[in-house]
Amino acid sequence: MGTTTFYRKRKFWYWIGGITAAIILLLSIGAIILSAKWKPTLTTKIKEGVADASNGLYKIDFQDIHLNLLTGTAVLDSIRLMPDTNVFNQLKTTKEAPAHLFRIKLAHLKISRVAILKAYFKKKVDLTAIILDQPSIDMVYHKVPKKVDTVKDEKTLYQQISKSLKSISVGQIKVIDADFDYYNGKKKLNAIKHLSINVKDILIDSAAQFDTTRVFHSKNIGFELFGYKSETKDKMYTLKVDTLTGSITGKDLEIRGFKMEPMYAKLAFSRKYSAQKDRYDLDFKKINFSGVDYVGLNNNGELHVKE
Template sequence: MKPIWKWILIILALLLLAVGGVVWYYGRNWKPILETKLKEVVHNSSNGLYTLTYDDLDLNIGLGNVTLREVELIPDSAIYQQMIVEKSAPDNRFHIKLKALKIRRFGLWDVLRNRQLSIKSIVLEQPEIHLTSEKHAFNDTVSTEPKKTLYESIEDIFTSVNVRDVQLDDVKFTYSKIDSGKTSGIELNRVTIKVHDVLVDKTSIDDSTRLFYTKMIDVHVPGFEYELPDGFYKLKFDDLSINTKDQNLLLTKFAYEPKMAKSAFFKQKNRNITMTILKFDTLRLENLDFKELIDNQKTIAASAQLKNGIVDLSNDRRYPKYPKNKIGRSPHQQLMKLNSLIRLDTVLVDNVTITYHEFSAKYGREGSISFNHARGNLTNVTNDTLALAKDKFMRADLSAKIMNSGRLHAKFGFDMLSTNGYHTYKGSVGAMNATAFNRILKPLLNVELASGNMKKVTFNMEGTDYRNWGDFRFDYDNLKIRLLNEQKKGEAQTSKKVISFFVNQIIINDSNPDANEIYHIGKINYKRDPEHTFFKTLWQSLLDGIKQTAGISPEREARLMGTAAKAQDAVKESNSAVNKTKSFIRGIFKKKEKSEDSDEK
């Protein structure tokens, strides 16, 4: 072997011995140094609010591994109270416990040479995270003193920190909200969180591709159920998935429903207020701006999807109702009144069935009307006045099957900036058998349609807070009504044949065009009752069109009342029968409320 190679080998051996000695030395002596630095960083970066404790620290400089066991990050309540006095306290504080914190493959050379900390992975085992939220008014005001960034908190130690992957498995998360001295909260178990590519340096805070200094946060929450503070409703879902890189939020098997049966709900409420059930297989938000949501509580997304669901609304007229002025409370007006900003380009509705149920106090039965397999979309769903300055209309284009039969297609336009709630609605209903409506007519009005062929309905309407107006067309034939006697227990229900005959022969047109080939068009100019909801007003306006196309003008209705009374006398019916006929006509043409209160809660 040549002398030069001997010297090379000697030098390499010496270098290895030197490196080994350094690794051995720092492995033995850096532990107290590292412990001191860790606690110093936590304390300084939180202005003394947090203290870091752990049972053991295992450091392997050669491999670049650190393991802390039984770790706890503890907020100091005394410091927090002092920060409240100084008006510097954050609204949120954390108490975190870990079975173990494992840091793998950190680059010692980069730390020593450039003060750059690079870590391949961090694993948090069995984390318990308790977030306490306490709103402080001083955090809502604009501070003249700039807040310290995370980088500014660590720049004296590191010029940059980069972590490739962070993994949190089987997380137990508790959220507590303190408001006016009262505490409420929720608890989540078995949560999984993955974080990819964390970078804290001088420029990363301004990187628009990062959220909280990360390229991606992926959260999975299984099996959640929460009872709302009102004591009546609960919220649950099978799975929640959030991915900040894809900007998606997905809820599966979502449900908002009462905690008790329908009868118990109304008994406890002791008033006729709408009971609501919402269930969807899929609730999805796409291209959701998580930064705006977290920083400013603004919900901004390209689209929202409601798929395979039901909306059930129920009222019980055996209980009292407390009328309220509904002016200014239409859906688009309520959206404009929300405290937080919402901007959804499109809301997609796919296979959702809406059903309204009502229990009759008079007949002791429940009737219902349904709009099955609703599909369509809502666009420009926003209360952002800057966006509305470019296009002030929120629009809806929806279709469904009424009573799972005739196809309804309706388009709505809502002027979001209108001071009087201006809106439009137009649409059509395809051919169907009118007897499908017996599901709501018979239980609530004690009347049924013996026959009727609905060929087509079209309407083109405008409305404000105070009136609705427009054209209504209704093509039908062979319309026959059957009035029913009150059903006695254990007996079959019978019809009032004589009164039914006079109603069919005198009161209504059995077709449109009628027997004289006159086509009746409804010219609607309906004045709103201030206590009627938006949807009740919409229905009453269309009902006015139905009456006109059926030949029931106010004048004819008054004149035919007298004719009906004479006819009853001719067949020796009592005056009470006449009164019942009048009551029926008023009931079917003036007081129908089969889906009127579905938006009240």
């Protein structure tokens, strides 16, 4: 190979590299410009979507949205999802209010592989994943009246969003290391840290709305909890769990490393009661439950287990 030929080939690759770099630069600049133009539209669509899907019960606010059209990712900063108490009270009067309300706060919410143009022009939301990292979640139970007989059928979620969207498809929703507080009205009953939830294959469309194999529009909802610790209501025992895993779809629950330890020595324990009571010190490596009615827990605040 001659020196001239070598330099020509090297110059050719320089040209290819330069043209490629220029195209990438132009695409990046274009994506930045388009992202800036899309942000107000996407912000409005997200807020309208949450309001429509919840019949006005929930409102979402966030400080900013970072959009990358090249990778199809969006990141929302300082998110707050809150119920509208006025709407909730109206639903109670018509006996249509849900038993549980949620309050969610988190610093960042990441949405990956979102087809923005498809969502805008075809009204189809198609996402690979939604990731909530270290959110704060409050679940508040309210004893609400329910209609015994209803002439009017309740609308499905698809029917509620069908005017603005044809379908919603999400590969998975991951909640990582959440702080979860459970309330009965204004009274906090329990606080849980290090809770992770994985919801897979969410689909909301005209056909999936009647799919009985789905729970809360998904094919599987799993959860995992590490290092749980609490006190019994009478303040006499400490409860500890190493890991707790379960599946809402599979209706199962597995507890590993369960301990119920007395908070007082034998003599001090007996003096806490006017009458003699047994003192327990329990230690189980593994406990399995099946036929757990998680849906009933959500609807009625009561947990039923078959075995």
